[in-house]
Amino acid sequence: MLDFLKSTVGRKYIMGISGLVWMGFVLTHMAGNMLILVSPDLYNAYGHAIVSNKLVLYGAESVLVLALIVHVTTAISLTIENRKAKGTRYAVNPNGDKGPTLASQTMGLQGSLVLAFIITHLATFKYGKEYETVVNGVPMRDLHRLVVELFQQPGYVLWYVVALIVLMFHLSHGAHSIFQSFGFLERKMVKGVRKFAWAYAIIVAAGFLSQPLYVYLLKGN
Numbered sequence: 001m002l003d004f005l006k007s008t009v010g011r012k013y014i015m016g017i018s019g020l021v022w023m024g025f026v027l028t029h030m031a032g033n034m035l036i037l038v039s040p041d042l043y044n045a046y047g048h049a050i051v052s053n054k055l056v057l058y059g060a061e062s063v064l065v066l067a068l069i070v071h072v073t074t075a076i077s078l079t080i081e082n083r084k085a086k087g088t089r090y091a092v093n094p095n096g097d098k099g100p101t102l103a104s105q106t107m108g109l110q111g112s113l114v115l116a117f118i119i120t121h122l123a124t125f126k127y128g129k130e131y132e133t134v135v136n137g138v139p140m141r142d143l144h145r146l147v148v149e150l151f152q153q154p155g156y157v158l159w160y161v162v163a164l165i166v167l168m169f170h171l172s173h174g175a176h177s178i179f180q181s182f183g184f185l186e187r188k189m190v191k192g193v194r195k196f197a198w199a200y201a202i203i204v205a206a207g208f209l210s211q212p213l214y215v216y217l218l219k220g221n
């Protein structure tokens, strides 16, 4: 078992499974965040409900941190090995898929940018300013105020737009690769899977993008 996990195929499985964990998280995080378009109280109450359930919160955070560490370290080890084996790559994949695209060749660069985004994102939101509010008599953190304050700054909005576009490419290629690594990808399915991967990535990125743009354009100064 350990030998399999250390093999190239085994490590691609690990990349896929840890990637799937984050794919599930970003989709739910994006969907929950859409409450910002509905009402400040609902947005704050949603955030409060999540942080109040310590078991779910710490459980989910542990899984996310573990998946991220595993994803990044496995990516680094596969990249180093790939570099060593340069020259033995296929120009066309054996399953008939086209050769490497710019998106697939820059996965490491995209991943590094997404990682930098996650770190700065946590610093500004999760560990950022603590405003207080009261919703239906319950005191809680005013996350809505913090989000609106930050997304009124053009530099901050621009950084989100760039990071979310990079995330879209990373997710679309990642979602497609999972099928390939797990061996689900027969030749006739390639087009459908590529469409599915792009649809998923566009929904996540467009949903997230609508939030800073809504605040900046409609709730601005």
Ligand code: HEM
Pocket: 026, 029, 033, 047, 048, 050, 051, 061, 064, 114, 118, 121, 122, 125, 126, 143, 147, 160, 167, 208, 209, 211, 212
């Ligand atoms: C417009 C886009 C986004 C907005 C407005 C947003 C907003 C927030 C806010 C307000 C929090 C703090 C929640 C709390 O402490 O209660 C948070 C946490 C977090 N966000 Fe985002 N987010 C966005 C995009 C993303 C993206 C693209 C990722 C990942 C690639 C991400 C990953 C996280 C993570 C990991 C946490 C910490 C969750 C936890 O441990 O409790 N976010 N986000």
